Amino acid sequence: MTDTTDRRSRKRQATRQAISNAATRLFWERGFDAVTIDEIAAAADVGRMTVFNHFPRKEDLFFDREAEGRELLRTTALHREKGVSPLEAFRRLAHRLIAEQAPYVVFSAESQAFIRTVEESPTLKARARAIRDELAAEIASALIDATGAQGADPHARLAASLLLAAWTTAFIEAHRTYQQTQSAEAAQAQFLHLIDRAGQGIAVALQGTAYA
Template identity: 40%
Template sequence: MTSDLGLRERKKQRTRQAISDAAIQLFLARGYDAVSVADVAAAAEVSKPTLFKYFRSKDELILDRIDDHRAEPAQVVRGRSAGESPLDALHRHQLRLLADRDPVTGISDRPQVIAFQRLLYNTESLANALLAYSIEGVELLRDALVEACGPGPHRVTAGLVANQILITTRRLGLDNWAQVAGGRTTEDLYPEAVAAVNHAYALLRGGVGDYCG
């Protein structure tokens, strides 16, 4: 029985991945607005009802690729070292992502990553979906900060701090991506990106004062 359950789960994962891959390939080739859910289902060789078992909407077909990053800042805060402030932990994590050339930082020169980010950031019809995605990320980080710093009036401050941190991170990533898309190499840009992160967190520290520090 356990073996059968494992087999079914692997089959579901393969189906989900096949749908996701087909969607991204079509979106990159033809543009997000020119591709329908029916087109994706046909390319993945599944029915539309099957597709909707794995993805609730067309937006999810593309946002699924960045979904892991939504909860990541909150996880960093909860998993920080003893005695480390949330802001220091997030700063350290951002530098590690840059060193790893993680696509979320914009420091990736892989053509498919650049094309995906162009699709994500330049598609007007995705604006509301991206806004909802960002709001959920802020709420997750806010809750982690409340856990770290205590309840009460901290909740309002935590929401403001979470919003500033994630807006700053997103702005840095967009700037990096734009430069790489414009022809800069990641090796050339990397030292500037590190300096920008350090500068941004210095500003954040000055702005949030001693909050939870």
């Protein structure tokens, strides 16, 4: 039963990845808004409903790592090392992601195409703003759970908002650095510099709370 379940899981994941790859290629070639679900299904050699079984919304095909990113952020807050504050855990996460060359923080010609596609699509820009709001709520919830804070702690929401603003700014500026220099190393250095600098300010703002 386990082998059968594993095979089904692998097959499902392979199908999902094939759909995502086909969609990404079409989005980059023609722009997000010009591509239809039927065209994506044809390119991936699957049915229209198969696409929707894996990706309920067209935007999910583009932001296909959203759920994975949410889980990573929550795990960072909940399962940090003993003696490490939540804010420090997020700072260390940034450095670990760069060291591991995680896909979230890759700065390359390919990632530039990702940014350009978002900027050219009102639909994707709206979804990106919604994702940021959802992530802020997710991080605040994780911070509360991680520290045992009671109720809807406003300091948790402040910490989440500041963290998300810092990461967003660092990400955008790192991509700008890559665009100017064509250097992944320079972009990574800019990203970590801004994360570290922002971390100092956020720690001061949250001094005296369980998050710093």
